[in-house]
Amino acid sequence: MSDAQTIEQLRRIGWRGDVLPGDGRQLARVVAQHRAGYELHDGSQTFGAQPAGHFLKRGLDPAERPAVGDFVEIEPGKPPHILTVLPRRTVLSRAAAGERYERQVIATNIDYVLVLTGLDGDFNPARIERYLSLTEGSGAQPVVILSKLDQRSDAEASIAELRARLPAGTPIHPINGKDPATTAPLLAYLKPGDSAVLVGSSGAGKSTLTNTLMGIERMATGAVRDHDSRGRHTTTYRALLQLPSGGCLIDTPGMRELKLTGEEHLDLFADIEAIAEDCRFADCGHGSEPGCAVQQALHDGELSAERWRNYLKLRDEREEQATMLESRLRRQRGGRPTGKLHGPRGQREKE
Ligand SMILES: Nc1nc2c(ncn2[C@@H]2O[C@H](COP(=O)(O)OP(=O)(O)OP(=O)(O)O)[C@@H](O)[C@H]2O)c(=O)[nH]1
Numbered sequence: 001m002s003d004a005q006t007i008e009q010l011r012r013i014g015w016r017g018d019v020l021p022g023d024g025r026q027l028a029r030v031v032a033q034h035r036a037g038y039e040l041h042d043g044s045q046t047f048g049a050q051p052a053g054h055f056l057k058r059g060l061d062p063a064e065r066p067a068v069g070d071f072v073e074i075e076p077g078k079p080p081h082i083l084t085v086l087p088r089r090t091v092l093s094r095a096a097a098g099e100r101y102e103r104q105v106i107a108t109n110i111d112y113v114l115v116l117t118g119l120d121g122d123f124n125p126a127r128i129e130r131y132l133s134l135t136e137g138s139g140a141q142p143v144v145i146l147s148k149l150d151q152r153s154d155a156e157a158s159i160a161e162l163r164a165r166l167p168a169g170t171p172i173h174p175i176n177g178k179d180p181a182t183t184a185p186l187l188a189y190l191k192p193g194d195s196a197v198l199v200g201s202s203g204a205g206k207s208t209l210t211n212t213l214m215g216i217e218r219m220a221t222g223a224v225r226d227h228d229s230r231g232r233h234t235t236t237y238r239a240l241l242q243l244p245s246g247g248c249l250i251d252t253p254g255m256r257e258l259k260l261t262g263e264e265h266l267d268l269f270a271d272i273e274a275i276a277e278d279c280r281f282a283d284c285g286h287g288s289e290p291g292c293a294v295q296q297a298l299h300d301g302e303l304s305a306e307r308w309r310n311y312l313k314l315r316d317e318r319e320e321q322a323t324m325l326e327s328r329l330r331r332q333r334g335g336r337p338t339g340k341l342h343g344p345r346g347q348r349e350k351e
C-alpha cells in the first residue's frame with residue numbers, strides 16, 4: 001500500500017468520488033477474489049487483503065461481502081483489512097443454482113457489460129438475451145461482442161439475424177479477438193475512468209480479447225476443443241485490469257449457469273408483451289384461445305417461435321426466482337410482506 005493517497009491516483013482505478021476517507025483509512029478497488037482473500041489495487045500497486053470479521057458473519061447476504069469492482073475502505077496493517085464496501089454505483093449479479101435463493105455478485109461499479117459470444121458453435125441468440133436480461137437490472141449498459149468473425153465466412157447472416165432480434169440501439173460489434181484493427185471500436189467503452197466487465201461462455205475468447213486490448217500476453221489462453229467449441233475454463237478468477245486506453249476491464253470465468261435473480265424487467269421483450277395486450281381475453285394463455293394475438297403473430301412470422309419460447313422460459317424463471325426472493329425477504333423481516341417486487345409482467349390484468 002502507498003502512503004499519501006491522491007484523488008488523481010484513484011481516478012486511474014475508476015473511482016468517481018471526490019472526498020478521501022480520514023482516520024488513517026485508505027481506498028482501494030477489489031481486483032480479484034481468491035479463496036484465501038482479496039487482491040486490491042490502490043491506484044499505484046496491488047496487494048493482498050483480508051475482509052474484516054463482520055463480513056464473515058454467518059447469515060450475512062453474500063451479496064454484501066466485498067466483490068470484484070468494489071471500492072473499499074481499508075485499514076493498513078499486515079495484512080490490510082477491508083473495513084467497508086462503498087455504495088455500489090452499479091451491480092451485475094446472477095442467482096446461484098440450487099433450491100435456496102442466493103444472489104451472487106459478478107462485478108460492481110461497471111459502466112458497461114460486454115457480452116461476448118463466438119460466431120462459431122458458441123453462437124446462441126437465446127443465451128445473449130439471457131445475458132442482456134441480467135444486465136437490465138445492473139445499471140450498466142450492455143454491449144454485444146461477436147468474436148471469431150474470421151472463422152465464419154457466412155457470419156453476416158447471423159449478425160443480421162441478431163440485429164433484427166435485439167432491441168434497436170443495442171451495440172453489436174463483430175470482431176476477430178486476435179486482430180486489434182477489429183477490436184479498436186471497443187475502446188469507446190474503455191476510456192479513462194470507465195469500467196467494463198467481460199462476460200461470456202468458456203472459450204468465447206474473453207482472454208484473447210483481453211490480451212489484445214492489453215497489447216500483451218496477460219492471461220493464459222487455452223485452445224478450444226474443436227468438436228464443441230467449449231473452452232477449458234482457463235480463467236480461474238475474476239481480475240480487474242487497467243488497460244493502456246485508461247479504462248478498467250474485469251474478466252470473468254466462463255459461467256455455466258446464469259440464473260435470473262427475479263428482479264429483471266425483461267424490457268428486451270417489450271414488443272412481445274405489447275402483442276399479448278391485443279389478445280381477446282385478458283387472461284389468454286396464448287395457446288388455442290380464439291383471438292390470440294401471439295398465435296397470430298407466430299403464424300404471420302412477425303414473432304419467431306424460438307424467441308417466443310425463450311421469452312416464456314425467462315419469464316417463468318424470473319417469476320420463480322421473484323417468489324423465492326420474496327419469501328426469503330419475508331423470512332428475514334419476520335413475516336411482514338415487503339412489497340418490494342413488481343408483479344408478474346407477462347400476466348398483467350386488463351380492465
Ligand atoms: N480465430 C479466432 N480464434 C479466437 C478468437 N477469439 C478467441 N479465439 C481462440 O479461441 C480459444 C479460446 O479463447 P480464450 O480467449 O481462451 O477463451 P475464454 O473466453 O477466455 O475462455 P475461459 O478462460 O475458459 O473462460 C483460443 O484458442 C483462442 O485463440 C477469434 O476472434 N478468432
Ligand SMILES: [Zn+2]
Nearest residue numbers: 279284286292
Ligand atoms: Zn394470447
